[in-house]
Amino acid sequence: MPLTILTVAALPFPTRQGTQVLIGEICGELARRGHRVHLLCYAHRAFEERGALAYEVHRLPDFPRNRSVRSGPSVSKILLDVRLAAHARRLARAVRADVVHAHGHEAILATALPPRIPLPIVHHAHTSMGPELPTYFEARPLAGLARAAGEALDWVAPRLADATAAVSLALARACGGAHVPPAVRLPGPPATAVPVEPRVVYAGNLDRYQGLDALLAAVASVDRAELVIVSASFPGPIAARAAAVGIARRVRFVPHGDVEDVRRLLASASVVVVPRGIPTGFPIKLLEALGSAAPVIVSRRVAEGIVDGLEARVVDDDGLADAIDEILSDPRGAREMGARGRQWALAHHDPSRAADLLEEVFARAIRARTHWSTGTNQ
Numbered sequence: 001m002p003l004t005i006l007t008v009a010a011l012p013f014p015t016r017q018g019t020q021v022l023i024g025e026i027c028g029e030l031a032r033r034g035h036r037v038h039l040l041c042y043a044h045r046a047f048e049e050r051g052a053l054a055y056e057v058h059r060l061p062d063f064p065r066n067r068s069v070r071s072g073p074s075v076s077k078i079l080l081d082v083r084l085a086a087h088a089r090r091l092a093r094a095v096r097a098d099v100v101h102a103h104g105h106e107a108i109l110a111t112a113l114p115p116r117i118p119l120p121i122v123h124h125a126h127t128s129m130g131p132e133l134p135t136y137f138e139a140r141p142l143a144g145l146a147r148a149a150g151e152a153l154d155w156v157a158p159r160l161a162d163a164t165a166a167v168s169l170a171l172a173r174a175c176g177g178a179h180v181p182p183a184v185r186l187p188g189p190p191a192t193a194v195p196v197e198p199r200v201v202y203a204g205n206l207d208r209y210q211g212l213d214a215l216l217a218a219v220a221s222v223d224r225a226e227l228v229i230v231s232a233s234f235p236g237p238i239a240a241r242a243a244a245v246g247i248a249r250r251v252r253f254v255p256h257g258d259v260e261d262v263r264r265l266l267a268s269a270s271v272v273v274v275p276r277g278i279p280t281g282f283p284i285k286l287l288e289a290l291g292s293a294a295p296v297i298v299s300r301r302v303a304e305g306i307v308d309g310l311e312a313r314v315v316d317d318d319g320l321a322d323a324i325d326e327i328l329s330d331p332r333g334a335r336e337m338g339a340r341g342r343q344w345a346l347a348h349h350d351p352s353r354a355a356d357l358l359e360e361v362f363a364r365a366i367r368a369r370t371h372w373s374t375g376t377n378q
Contacts, residue, residue: 002034003362006097006119008088009039010081010106013057015046015069016232016256017205018284019126022167023103025184027055029355038095040088042066042080046232060087069232071207072136077106085110092117099362102161105129105153112160120365123161125175127281129153135208135278162372163365165358168282168304178361182282183354186291186345189267190260198225198328201269201294203262204285206233211277211299211317213241218273218320220245225324230265232256266292271327271334274298275320290345295334297323311344312337 007027013020023039031037031054039055043062046069060083066076088111092100100121102108108123129150134143154175158164164177172179200219204210206229216238219227227250229238235253242251256262266272272289279301289296296312297320308314313323327334 002036003098004036004095005030005038005099005101005362006088006092006095007037007039007055007101007103008084008107008111009041009103010077010084010110011042011104012044012046012066012069013039013041014049017069017071019103021184022126022182022284025351026354026358028053029183029351030358031055033355033359036095038091038097040084040091042084044069058087058091060084071205073133081106081110085113089115089117092119099365101362105157108157108160109153120162120362120369121160122361122365123157123164123175123177124180125157125164125166125171125177128171128174131278131280132209161365162368163361165361168280168302170279170304171281178357178364180354180357180361181349182284182287183349183351184284184287184291185351186287186342187263189291189293189342190264198222199228199268199270200225200324201228201230201266201272202275203230203256203266203272203288204274204283206231206235206238209276209278211275211301212238214277214299214317214320215273215275216242216245216247216251217317218324219250220247221321222324222328223250225250225270225328227251228254228265228269230254230256230262263288263292266294269294270331271295271297271324273320273324274302275317276302287345287349290338290341293335293338293342295327295338296341297327305348306341306344309337311341 009023027037027039037055040058043059044067064076064079100111100117100119102111103124104126111117112121133146133150137143137146158175164175165180166172166177167182169179219225242248272294274283274286276283276299283302286298298312298314300314300316303314306312306314315323
């Protein structure tokens with residue numbers, strides 16, 4: 001039976017970040033199945049959507065004004081989330097929602113804390129805040145407090161919801177939820193020439209939890225490789241760290257613009273690296289890298305289900321340089337691995353299968369809320 005789904009996301013939308021990409025894919029897939037999907041998000045965005053969407057986007061009023069698309073805590077985001085909570089309650093009534101789909105910790109707090117939206121609420125877990133939150137703080141005492149706060153949020157969030165979906169199996173086990181593998185549509189890799197010069201590519205944001213220090217150190221050890229960093233983030237801090245390890249002349253920054261341009265860059269890479277520095281979530285950039293059919297190296301921390309050497313190289317930080325060197329030394333074998341990696345991504349991260357699983361989670365939440373309401377009224 002078609003549902004009216006209120007999707008709540010405490011973030012700007014759309015942007016190039018993986019979470020936003022995934023939320024857009026989920027909303028679109030559910031809408032194509034006949035569900036009425038309403039997405040509530042912040043007022044600002046990184047770019048204008050192309051064409052008509054299958055779902056309706058509702059934006060907070062543009063106050064307090066915020067134009068940052070970076071992840072991480074801030075005073076303005078806290079104020080926005082207070083407004084998000086009030087707006088979500090009004091919108092749930094206005095659209096006559098059947099279920100609330102809250103993406104991330106901020107959204108579950110906004111919708112499930114008193115006064116709770118009186119509807120079934122699904123928490124969609126994208127990350128563990130215990131490991132991630134400290135990475136936004138340089139001072140050790142603040143980082144320690146942030147870790148404690150993040151661990152508390154990780155404990156509270158699933159307990160506020162009627163059901164939980166999680167993007168990785170490890171995250172599902174940690175929060176007691178259902179594993180819904182993230183899925184994005186992967187068009188065929190563009191026809192492009194493999195570069196003559198060895199080219200290592202990273203595409204994504206430049207936050208500390210991404211593990212870019214390990215990548216810079218590895219490239220410093222492989223002196224024949226150029227590193228191309230594709231990002232919408234300000235490159236200054238990473239450029240300084242590249243200079244500190246002596247590779248400033250071998251690092252090129254490319255603004256993350258048109259998606260097709262990025263796909264061509266990925267497909268033409270000698271190797272794409274996903275170095276993730278913390279063991280949490282499932283990087284959407286990994287699916288995009290595998291979908292390009294380029295050879296991929298991924299951190300063991302987030303390589304769930306991938307067989308080392310078959311679909312991609314799976315390494316710890318100290319094995320990253322050797323893996324880059326091995327792939328550059330065997331481009332033919334690396335391309336064969338890249339083709340297998342694309343097939344793995346298509347088989348294990350299918351949008352239709354993910355939507356099936358998510359519909360089951362919605363049904364579980366509706367049953368749980370109905371049972372709770374019936375028991376309370378008896």
